[in-house]
Amino acid sequence: MTNLCRSLIFFVATIALFVQHCLASEDDTIALYSERAVELLRDAISRETTHGRGLVPAYAESLRQVFLEAGFAPEALTVVPYGETASLVVRYEGDGSSGRQPILFSSHMDVVPADPESWLRHPFELQADDIFFYGRGVLDNKFDVTILTTLFVWLKESGFVPNRDLIIAFTGDEESFQETVQQLAGDHRDLVDAEYALVVDGGGGVLNDAGEAIQFQVGFAEKTYATFSTTAKNPGGHSSMPRADNAIYDLARAIQRLEAYTFPVETNEITLTYFARTAPLLNNEVGEAMARLVANPSDAGAIATLRAQPQYVGTLGTTCIPTMLSGGHAENALPRAVTAVVNCRIFPGHTPAEIMRELQRVTDNPELEWRVVGVPVTSPASPFNTEIMEAIASSLEPIHSGLPIVPKMGSGTTDGAYWRAAGIPSYSFTGIFINPKDSFAHGLNERVPRAAVGESLRFWRAMIDELASPKN
Ligand SMILES: [Zn+2]
Missing domain, CATH: 3.30.70.360 (Alpha-Beta Plaits)
Incomplete structure (x- = not known):
């Protein structure tokens, strides 16, 4: 056997091992990062980041540390103070090979108040039963802050380089005055400017009473x-x-x-x-x-x-x-x-x-x-975006095959309305699948299905591959 052949066999064997390793470890990797996500969520829920308590900046700083430890450069992480609250902006630098503007991921770190007296479980302690996690913000919106943080950590630790910059904006007063999003879009445009924003808050998978997925909603507009x-x-x-x-x-x-x-x-x-x-x-x-x-x-x-x-x-x-x-x-x-x-x-x-x-x-x-x-905020509807709709469809395929993907117009005002008003088209959806009757966002005993942690990580990892992988 020539040296060349020997090298070739070694190379092929190595590739085969590598492929086998990749297939076997996808579930293990999700399980590993799910555990880390739950620990982050536990910390997040323990922080009473309601309006006026001044606890958002410390939460932002703790998340900044998580990104630093995962290998993000200090220059990529910006805490933007605003009164008693703050935003955190994270830039995941790409190789620029797509020649496209960044994608912005937006969620919020603040929560609406909760009175421990009227909750069955303490709202500022992460608690669980067999099916759900409970706590204020466990659905709206600390779950998605946690998932995006864990996703970026996972991508960074795996050496992934996107084909365009990916930006996270965690705002600090979505549930009250929504001024932090306006501050970012107006005074810090260089930090957050993007081709479009994916507002990871609301929308997403709908389960029926039998626990079957029936549709996936994407917010395109708000009244x-x-x-x-x-x-x-x-x-x-x-x-x-x-x-x-x-x-x-x-x-x-x-x-x-x-x-x-x-x-x-x-x-x-x-x-x-x-x-x-x-x-x-x-x-x-x-x-x-x-x-x-x-x-x-x-x-x-x-x-x-x-x-x-x-x-x-x-x-x-x-x-x-x-x-x-x-x-x-x-x-x-x-x-x-x-x-x-x-x-x-x-x-x-x-x-x-x-x-x-x-x-x-x-x-x-x-x-x-x-x-x-007051001051009404008017935002245009975001244009129909085939790339995002197709990415959602193929990312959902392994989890819920053939699910109808339904564009929606919301009747409230989320941070997405301000991104749209500032000229950044925005699309709202989360990776969570939940029955609307289990959705207690803003209410008592807020909950999220435990299964959503792994499912969301899998979904968003696939979305990144679809939208920003260098192969595209
Ligand atoms: Zn929210």
Whole structure:
């Protein structure tokens, strides 16, 4: 045997061993990093990172240490302070071979408050039974902060070099004022600028009551959250000498006009695809109405059926609804001012000013004083992104083959709305599969399925291979 042959045989044998090792160790590797993820989650839950407690910066610093120990350079890790809170930005440098802008991964480190008295288990201690982990933030959003951290550590420790930079932005006040995301998008654009953002918070896999995966939701857009107040004024007087005009009557008439009004039905590519892909899963009259609406967006019967469903009415257009009333100053005085608060969820494509003008037109009383309450954030819908949808499909294939992937429009405002508003298209989904009735985000006894740790790591590792592997 020539030396060349001997070398060749040795080389082939080595490759074979290497391939065998890779196949056998994928599950072992997931198990190993799952354990590390659970330890990180335990630490995360123990930190009461609610608004005003000032504990987010220490959490950010502890995560920074985890990245440092995994081999990230100090320059790649930036804690950006903001008042009592902070953000953490992590840059995973790529080789630039794709010639593409970075991908931004966004989650948040803060949580909504939890009262230990009313929880079955202590909200700031990670607890578990056979199926779930429990604790405040275990679903929203410390789970995904933990998964992204563990994923980046895993990639770094395995020597992976992406074909473009990957950036993590962990924000610090998503549950309160959402100013840290605006600070990053505005004042630190160089740190976070990206082709698109994957907001790892909400969306993701939906399980039915039998525990089967039925769909995977991807947030493409959010309605604008806007609140208005309208005030009827009157000279007032003594109630023993009533005058014909009265601020309460004026406001009541305006509210009745609002009640009788519905905003026009609107659809876009996202909502039509959502209805088209959800219809066959429902297998009832609501599903049939969805299918008819997709075929004909002005089908009056379908619209009436869907509008009668509180969980779908918001997908059909702008909604505005009175939520608070105040007024009068004494039981024996004619009211001088009466105010109603009207909360709107505005369909993408309309400004709050436009909607306020429509409310003024509908209520038909030029004497009413209208004001915008707070600062609404308007964000465009993100364009349909085939690359991301295909990456999700192939990453899910080994876990849940053939699952429908459904684009969604949210009715709230997450950090994704601010990335979109700043010109970075954003898509929201997590790797968690959960039954919506087990989702206690913001509520008591928040939980996440224990199986989600390994599944999420496997899912996101596959996503990275699809979106940023040098072979692509
Ligand atoms: Zn969240």
